[in-house]
Amino acid sequence: MSARPSSTIGGLVDLYFRAxxxxxxxxxxxxxxxxFGNVVMRYVFNSGIAISEELSRWLFVWMVFLGAIIGLREHAHLGVDSFVKILPPVGRKICYALSHALMLYASVLLAEGAWKQTVLNWDTTAPASGLSVGLFYAAGLVFGIAAIPILLHDLYRLLSGRISAHDLIAVSESEELVQATPAHANGNERR
Structure with a gap:
């Protein structure tokens, strides 16, 4: 029976990330x-949508922070792994723990700062849309709050020994690099 709650939680987590x-x-x-609508309005009708620039900028900020949550979970963030690859497994574990602890600290700071900015700017309205400027800063708050459990889960997996040696390098390799690697270097030499 203990496997069922875990799978239910995993299903909810997957549903959350799909959402x-x-x-x-x-x-x-x-x-x-x-x-696009604003561009068409400007060139065709010589007018524009006043709210367009402001809202598109806000949507972009929200996309960046929400995309960063997905990237953090999938280990799709940028990084340099050349040093970590040459370390023994213990060194990789230390680097993994240290990097995750630093990211956790940065996420806590980001969430705290975004919370302060959200509260501080909640009563301020944006010039074009009239929306609360606090909504703009809330994107950082959402990221910080979502990043903390992801990082804690990764640290838990490390400390409980449930992480593979491959996962200790927490940077996804680019497909271009994998494809550019000679076949003999991967052990997949064609004969």
């Missing part, structure tokens, strides 16, 4: 529609 991806798609569509 973020769907929201990202909607934000992208809205941003493209606003910008």
């Amino acid at each position: 973020i991806k769907a929201l990202l798609a909607l934000l992208m569509v809205a941003m493209v529609a606003l910008v």
Whole structure:
């Protein structure tokens, strides 16, 4: 019976990240529609949508922070792994723990700062849309709050020994690099 709650939690977590991806798609569509609509209005009708620039900028900020949540979970962030690759497994574990502890600290600072900015600017309205400027800063708050459990889970996996040696290098390799690597270097030499 203990496997069922874990799978239920895993299913909810997967649903949460699928919802973020769907929201990202909607934000992208809205941003493209606003910008494209504004361009058409300016060139065809010699007028514009006043709210377009402001909202598209806000949507972009939200897309960046929500996309960063997905990137953090999928280990798709940028990094340099050349040093970590040459370390023994213990060194890799130390680097993994240190990097995650630093990211956790930065996420806590970001969440705290974004919370202060959200509260401070909640009563301030944006010039074109009239929306609360606090909504703009809330994107950082959402990222910080979402990043903390992801990083804690990764640290838990490390400390409990549930992380593979491959996962100790927390940077995804680019497909171009994998494809550019000679076949004999991968052990996949064609004969």
